[in-house]
Amino acid sequence: MNNADSLKKRVAELEKANRELNNVFNSMEDIIFVIDKDNVITRVNNACASFFKTEPQDIIGKKCHELVHGLGKPWPGCPFEKTKQDKKTHTEEVNDPNIGLTLLVTVSPIFNEKGEMSGAVHAAKNITEHVKLDEFKSDFISTVSHELRTPLSIIKEGISLVLDKIPGEINEKQVKILNISKYNTDRLARIIDDLLDISKIEAGKVRLKRSLINVSDVVRQAAGSFEFKIKEKGLEMRLDIDETIGTVWADTDRITQVLTNLIGNAVKFTNSGHIDISCKDEGDGVVCLVSDTGVGISKDDLPKVFNKFQQFGRTAGAGDKGTGLGLSIAKNIIDMHNGAIWVESEPGKGTKFTFKLHRYTPAKEAPRS
């Protein structure tokens, strides 16, 4: 084979590889386009061209922010702005009124042979319907919870009237059965309350009532409300509260709710030993800990701890049954505060929940409060 033949063969191979690559690129349903470091679009797939109701050649060469957002400069909400800073992949929900849709956009950096970032690939998925469905689901849960409350209150009061012997005398066995019924209607009421709470949080309908709060006071009060239950179970409560931690910008009721859920869980799953509650200064924030010497959580179950209605091999002792939503609500509340919550556990030894709240930084916190 001479040189010309060899070159011809090589060109054919490259053309085939390019065709195959284009076929893959164009068969993808996601909207994909590549931009250089100056935001100029250099390549698009068919899904992208269809999305803009035009031909690929009419898009290539345009600046991304002009085409997508109708702006003369980069759109500040674009994940590419973050990628430019840290040269990492970012995935975000993009809600630009100019587009009128909700897109899930992943921006990944492209590096040249020298290792410099030469641009980025955008992959966008239209999730508008999915988001609408989620909103519908939240509204539905909220309405259902409303409607459940009235019949539930009637059942509860009906049982109470009979237990109070207002319609007439009842025997011990009847009292026992009615008390079980009453306990379970209360449990159902708690589930409805939690369900409503989480649907409101997830629908973004909960606004935090923030103020500068002294976390040590909030922790002490929340712990105090469990003193009786802890003693009753023969457990020891050990408090380690740093009085000098100062204030954080948070919603007292919501942080109390988080602590109540964490301490309540610790009490429920601990049959002997102690429950440690602490609160410490950590420079840019405050760290609170609730740890127990209870049954613990297996390694496989740990990642699922904050999921809704997650139940696994832990057996609670006597006392109020949980709703399966408490930890999920706790995580949502801490997320709303831009904080962090995590769990460590060892089966048979105990569980430790930690959450961190940041100090007040007006620029960061004010828009969400």
Place this chain on the structure above:
Amino acid sequence: MAKRKILIVDNEPDFLEVMRTRLEANNYEVTIAANGAEALNHIKNDKPDAVLLDIMMPDMDGLEVLRRIRKMDEGLPVYIITAFSTGERFKAANKLGASGFIVKTDDLAKQVGNITSALDMSARFHKKGK
């Protein structure tokens, strides 16, 4: 001493029935109304000593009924029956001069007990004052 009269307004007959039983056990004479128009008629004709008024009712809601009651009688104790102890309606009822609230999912017996104690105390105070 004659029994004091209380009017309960709710479009849910079963709720009216359990509340009636509880209040009669607390020695009250109970009248019931299933909607706002009926409630306003009862207030005009029967002159109850207090009203328990549901906030969520079709046609005329509890807030409108409360607004009209306040035009007729500023001092009549009106307790609002609600499913939630927060929210816009709760705030509006407060503004319109609700005397208190009954939260449906909380312990009704305890709440009714608190209300009847407050009404008893207020009746004794007014009697002394006369």
